Amino acid sequence: MKQKKPKYKQIIDAAVIVIAENGYHQAQVSKIAKQAGVADGTIYLYFKNKEDILVSLFQEKMGEFIEKIEVEIKSAETAAEKLYKLIKTHFSLLAADHHLAIVTQLELRQSNKELRLRINEVLKGYLNVVDKIIRTGIETGEFRDEIDTRLARQMIFGTIDEIVTTWVMNEQKYPLSEQTQKVHQLLINGFAKSN
Amino acid sequence: MKQKKPKYKQIIDAAVIVIAENGYHQAQVSKIAKQAGVADGTIYLYFKNKEDILVSLFQEKMGEFIEKIEVEIKSAETAAEKLYKLIKTHFSLLAADHHLAIVTQLELRQSNKELRLRINEVLKGYLNVVDKIIRTGIETGEFRDEIDTRLARQMIFGTIDEIVTTWVMNEQKYPLSEQTQKVHQLLINGFAKSN
Amino acid sequence: MKQKKPKYKQIIDAAVIVIAENGYHQAQVSKIAKQAGVADGTIYLYFKNKEDILVSLFQEKMGEFIEKIEVEIKSAETAAEKLYKLIKTHFSLLAADHHLAIVTQLELRQSNKELRLRINEVLKGYLNVVDKIIRTGIETGEFRDEIDTRLARQMIFGTIDEIVTTWVMNEQKYPLSEQTQKVHQLLINGFAKSN
Amino acid sequence: MKQKKPKYKQIIDAAVIVIAENGYHQAQVSKIAKQAGVADGTIYLYFKNKEDILVSLFQEKMGEFIEKIEVEIKSAETAAEKLYKLIKTHFSLLAADHHLAIVTQLELRQSNKELRLRINEVLKGYLNVVDKIIRTGIETGEFRDEIDTRLARQMIFGTIDEIVTTWVMNEQKYPLSEQTQKVHQLLINGFAKSN
DNA sequence: TATGAATGAGAGTTCATTCAT
DNA sequence: TATGAATGAACTCTCATTCAT
Numbered sequence: 001m002k003q004k005k006p007k008y009k010q011i012i013d014a015a016v017i018v019i020a021e022n023g024y025h026q027a028q029v030s031k032i033a034k035q036a037g038v039a040d041g042t043i044y045l046y047f048k049n050k051e052d053i054l055v056s057l058f059q060e061k062m063g064e065f066i067e068k069i070e071v072e073i074k075s076a077e078t079a080a081e082k083l084y085k086l087i088k089t090h091f092s093l094l095a096a097d098h099h100l101a102i103v104t105q106l107e108l109r110q111s112n113k114e115l116r117l118r119i120n121e122v123l124k125g126y127l128n129v130v131d132k133i134i135r136t137g138i139e140t141g142e143f144r145d146e147i148d149t150r151l152a153r154q155m156i157f158g159t160i161d162e163i164v165t166t167w168v169m170n171e172q173k174y175p176l177s178e179q180t181q182k183v184h185q186l187l188i189n190g191f192a193k194s195n
Numbered sequence: 196m197k198q199k200k201p202k203y204k205q206i207i208d209a210a211v212i213v214i215a216e217n218g219y220h221q222a223q224v225s226k227i228a229k230q231a232g233v234a235d236g237t238i239y240l241y242f243k244n245k246e247d248i249l250v251s252l253f254q255e256k257m258g259e260f261i262e263k264i265e266v267e268i269k270s271a272e273t274a275a276e277k278l279y280k281l282i283k284t285h286f287s288l289l290a291a292d293h294h295l296a297i298v299t300q301l302e303l304r305q306s307n308k309e310l311r312l313r314i315n316e317v318l319k320g321y322l323n324v325v326d327k328i329i330r331t332g333i334e335t336g337e338f339r340d341e342i343d344t345r346l347a348r349q350m351i352f353g354t355i356d357e358i359v360t361t362w363v364m365n366e367q368k369y370p371l372s373e374q375t376q377k378v379h380q381l382l383i384n385g386f387a388k389s390n
Numbered sequence: 391m392k393q394k395k396p397k398y399k400q401i402i403d404a405a406v407i408v409i410a411e412n413g414y415h416q417a418q419v420s421k422i423a424k425q426a427g428v429a430d431g432t433i434y435l436y437f438k439n440k441e442d443i444l445v446s447l448f449q450e451k452m453g454e455f456i457e458k459i460e461v462e463i464k465s466a467e468t469a470a471e472k473l474y475k476l477i478k479t480h481f482s483l484l485a486a487d488h489h490l491a492i493v494t495q496l497e498l499r500q501s502n503k504e505l506r507l508r509i510n511e512v513l514k515g516y517l518n519v520v521d522k523i524i525r526t527g528i529e530t531g532e533f534r535d536e537i538d539t540r541l542a543r544q545m546i547f548g549t550i551d552e553i554v555t556t557w558v559m560n561e562q563k564y565p566l567s568e569q570t571q572k573v574h575q576l577l578i579n580g581f582a583k584s585n
Numbered sequence: 586m587k588q589k590k591p592k593y594k595q596i597i598d599a600a601v602i603v604i605a606e607n608g609y610h611q612a613q614v615s616k617i618a619k620q621a622g623v624a625d626g627t628i629y630l631y632f633k634n635k636e637d638i639l640v641s642l643f644q645e646k647m648g649e650f651i652e653k654i655e656v657e658i659k660s661a662e663t664a665a666e667k668l669y670k671l672i673k674t675h676f677s678l679l680a681a682d683h684h685l686a687i688v689t690q691l692e693l694r695q696s697n698k699e700l701r702l703r704i705n706e707v708l709k710g711y712l713n714v715v716d717k718i719i720r721t722g723i724e725t726g727e728f729r730d731e732i733d734t735r736l737a738r739q740m741i742f743g744t745i746d747e748i749v750t751t752w753v754m755n756e757q758k759y760p761l762s763e764q765t766q767k768v769h770q771l772l773i774n775g776f777a778k779s780n
Numbered sequence: 781t782a783t784g785a786a787t788g789a790g791a792g793t794t795c796a797t798t799c800a801t
Numbered sequence: 802t803a804t805g806a807a808t809g810a811a812c813t814c815t816c817a818t819t820c821a822t
Contacts, residue, residue: 025307029817030784039783041819050817110305112220120364148377154361155354155381162353163346169315182343186350190385202806224792225809234808236794245792397785415697419813429787434814500695502610510754538767541748545771548747549740556739559705572733576740580775614796615805624804626798635796 008046011036012057020099024107029053054111055118061100065093066125073129079137080188083156086133087187088180090160095176105161105168130156134191143191156187203241206231207252215294219302224248249306250313256295257317260288264324274332275383278351281328282382283375285355289363290371300356300363325351329386338386351382398436401426402447410489414497419443444501445508451490452512455483459519469527470578473546476523477577478570480550485566495551495558520546524581533581546577593631596621597642605684609692614638639696640703646685650678651710658714664722665773668741671718672772673765675745680761690746690753715741719776728776741772 014036019027029050033040047053072085094101108119130153137143143152163183167176209231214222224245228235242248264284271277289296303314325348332338338347358378362371404426409417419440423430437443462475484491498509520543527533533542553573557566599621604612614635618625632638657670679686693704715738722728728737748768752761 023308028815033784040785040817041783042781044818045781106308106311110307112305113218113301116301117364147381151358151374151377151381154357155350155378158353158355158357159350160353161357162349166349179346182346183350186342186346186385189387190381192384223790228809235792235810236808237806239793240806413698418811423788430789430813431787431815432785435785440813496698496701500697502695503608503691506691537771541764541767541771544747544751545740545744545768548743548745550743552739552743552746553736559702569736572736573740576732576736576775579777580771582774613794618805625796625806626804627802629797630802 007036007038007042009060011038011043011046011053012060015053015057016061016099016103019107020102024110027107051111051115051118054108054115055122058104058108058119058122061104062122062126065090066129068093069126069129073133079133079140079142080184080192082133082136083187084180084184086129087160087184088177091164091176091180094164095172098172101164101168101172105165127153127157137191142193144193147191152191155190159183159187202231202233202237204255206233206238206241206248207255210248210252211256211294211298214302215297219305222302246306246310249303249310250317253299253303253314254317256299257321260285261320261324263288264321268324268328274328274335274337275379275387277328277331278382279375279379281324282355282379283372286359286371286375289359290367293367296359296363296367300360322348322352332386337388339388342386347386350385354378354382397426397428397432399450401428401433401436401443402450405443405447406451406489406493409497410492414500417497441501441505444498444505445512448494448498448509449512451494452516455480456515456519458483459516463519463523469523469530469532470574470582472523472526473577474570474574476519477550477574478567481554481566481570484554485562488562491554491558491562495555517543517547527581532583534583537581542581545580549573549577592621592623592627594645596623596628596631596638597645600638600642601646601684601688604692605687609695612692636696636700636703639693639700640707643689643693643704643707646689647707647711650675651714653678654711654714658718664718664725664727665769665777667718667721668772669765669769671714672745672769673762676749676761676765679749680757683757686749686753686757690750712738712742722776727778729778732776737776740775744768744772 011032015027015032018032018035022031029043030040032053033043036043043053047056069086069089072089073082076082076085094104109116111119131149134143134147134149134152134156138145138147138149160183163179164176167174206227210222210227213226213230217226224238225235227248228238231238238248242251264281267280267284268277271280289299304311306314326344329338329342329344329347329351333340333342333344355378358374359371362369401422405417405422408421408425412421419433420430422443423433426433433443437446459476459479462479463472466472466475484494499506501509521539524533524537524539524542524546528535528537528539550573553569554566557564596617600612600617603617603620607616614628615625617638618628621628628638632641654671654674657674658667661667661670679689694701696704716734719728719732719734719737719741723730723732723734745768748764749761752759
């Protein structure tokens with residue numbers, strides 16, 4: 001059913017806008033339909049239910065997100081460089097789409113436990129990319145080999161996520177990308193062998 | 196005035212249990228009242244409205260949380276030790292109260308933006324404690340002095356929070372406290388001067 | 391938008407019945423919906439809220455009321471005859487619709503001040519009709535020209551209203567229309583030039 | 586039980602003030618108690634329930650009202666003069682107590698049917714005074730003897746009541762007493778034999 | 781495919797009254 | 802007499818989803 005027809009993307013984009021501008025709990029299906037320029041009932045020709053819109057939204061956007069990050073990372077040689085590219089791309093992509101930043105950092109977190117579990121499923125793709133960088137770093141000897149991959153991944157994701165969330169909550173007043181260097185330094189120091 | 200009468204705490208403790216066991220959106224006032232052993236109307240003799248219960252809950256619990264952490268930290272000499280104590284106490288307190296862990300890591304985050312802003316106000320007390328440790332570390336020369344305090348604080352909080360949340364989402368299957376040493380190592384490496 | 395669709399009138403008629411039979415404070419929206427044969431939510435497709443049902447009810451019914459009275463009055467020549475028709479039509483219309491009589495004389499008066507102010511707005515249409523009769527009478531020389539129009543209008547409306555209310559409170563045990571002649575006589579004597 | 590102790594009157598006067606200033610539906614028992622300077626529970630030592638406060642209020646005030654009117658009327662010779670005194674006193678007493686005017690003309694009418702029936706019981710005392718004047722007028726030959734006493738009484742009461750209510754609704758902007766002469770004229774013309 | 785009118789379940793909060801002190 | 806903490810019943814309105822057209 002869920003075909004990648006124009007209307008499918010149209011509805012998802014409408015959902016991002018409506019949620020960003022009205023907040024999660026004020027994003028009624030009828031509002032999304034209106035924003036998308038379709039009737040309420042039409043939504044249900046493309047999505048099973050409201051939750052399905054949100055999960056699909058996250059899948060679509062996170063899919064693009066991961067794709068772009070993987071492209072960037074490929075061109076990097078060392079694990080440290082790859083981590084740098086990951087942070088930079090993560091920051092850039094969200095800084096470039098304010099609506100999306102609000103939706104992923106603030107609004108979608110208000111969803112119930114069940115929906116958040118499904119979102120976490122999608123998030124695993126991102127976390128796998130992080131894991132790969134860490135393992136690469138250990139294999140190449142850049143990172144200390146007693147590092148616990150899961151903890152390292154949680155540190156990377158937790159740090160980046162917290163920084164972006166604070167930035168969104170402060171209404172994106174300062175440039176996010178400029179923090180890349182420092183954040184990268186802090187994280188790398190945590191992993192790297194001391195020389 | 197909202198005095199710390201027995202019934203006040205009784206209702207807050209009931210709220211923690213009800214929210215943890217039923218989820219944020221299924222935690223009706225009547226359920227909390229029943230759990231607390233009072234009539235629905237009695238709730239409103241101690242709290243202005245439902246939101247007030249939740250903010251008060253967070254204030255009370257976070258207050259105790261910060262108090263206990265500050266006691267532990269005082270007895271530590273170095274900034275590194277203080278950070279160790281902070282992580283250990285944070286992990287221990289949540290590991291010791293499964294209900295509270297669920298409520299703070301998962302359920303309370305489903306609240307709307309307004310309530311989350313008020314919760315963030317309370318959270319600032321915790322973040323100030325972290326800040327103090329970082330500044331101490333810089334002053335004593337344990338930490339590199341080019342460290343950005345805000346980013347370091349976000350790294351510490353983001354990392355700890357992500358670890359605890361994952362742990363709660365995995366239904367607290369593995370011991371949290373045992374991670375203290377490794378987490379501390381990762382973070383300290385990020386801050387410490389290399390020798 | 392509030393179009394005069396069948397369902398709009400259907401709900402208003404249901405409201406009259408429910409309020410007359412249960413009383414103002416026992417006329418829950420769900421009861422009105424049931425009586426109208428629609429779902430609770432449907433009410434809100436046609437009315438903004440409960441108060442809007444009541445104001446609309448009064449507007450609709452008073453609108454018809456005034457229309458019918460104006461038709462009757464037109465065919466009368468003298469001011470005295472016009473007044474006679476007004477009283478007669480007023481009595482007849484309420485005597486013909488017991489439910490409506492109860493609602494307008496007893497139940498709707500229990501509404502709060504704000505709603506009553508809005509009802510009074512609607513009532514002005516009726517009072518204007520009365521005023522016109524009085525002014526006509528003065529102009530044609532039937533009525534004494536030192537008469538204070540406002541007081542005369544208050545006498546006419548106050549008298550009619552009090553008579554109808556008493557009649558409703560006495561459970562409409564005696565025929566209302568038969569009083570027309572006497573009431574008219576009393577009022578006209580108040581206004582007419584003595585010969 | 587209902588002894589005329591100071592506290593009994595104290596509570597009734599508090600009720601008048603609270604209802605006048607807050608409106609019928611915002612006049613909670615607790616507010617009346619506070620205004621009277623007693624505890625909520627104390628109210629129930631002097632009144633059976635909330636309705637009893639309102640009926641008693643009406644009884645007390647209407648009692649004084651009738652007493653004063655009867656005193657004034659006694660000194661008048663003709664029925665016409667008696668009617669004049671009645672109107673004048675009615676207007677004066679309400680003009681002298683703005684709170685009471687609001688309560689009797691606007692707020693108490695929002696009570697439910699049952700309470701209004703009990704209030705009407707009390708009102709009968711007033712209506713009897715009116716009746717007596719009418720009968721006197723007929724007996725002395727001042728008034729036409731084909732007059733229907735009930736209708737005449739309804740005309741008198743309806744007219745006066747409507748005038749006072751409009752005056753209260755217009756926030757008592759113009760002097761009420763000055764209308765006495767004209768109102769009296771209108772009514773008397775209705776009843777008097779033409780010469 | 782597309783529409784949009786209709787559905788109906790579900791919960792926070794107030795306040796008159798009681799009763800142990 | 803006097804207190805005031807505690808009680809608990811009661812109701813409007815929203816919004817995801819359906820289905821006849």
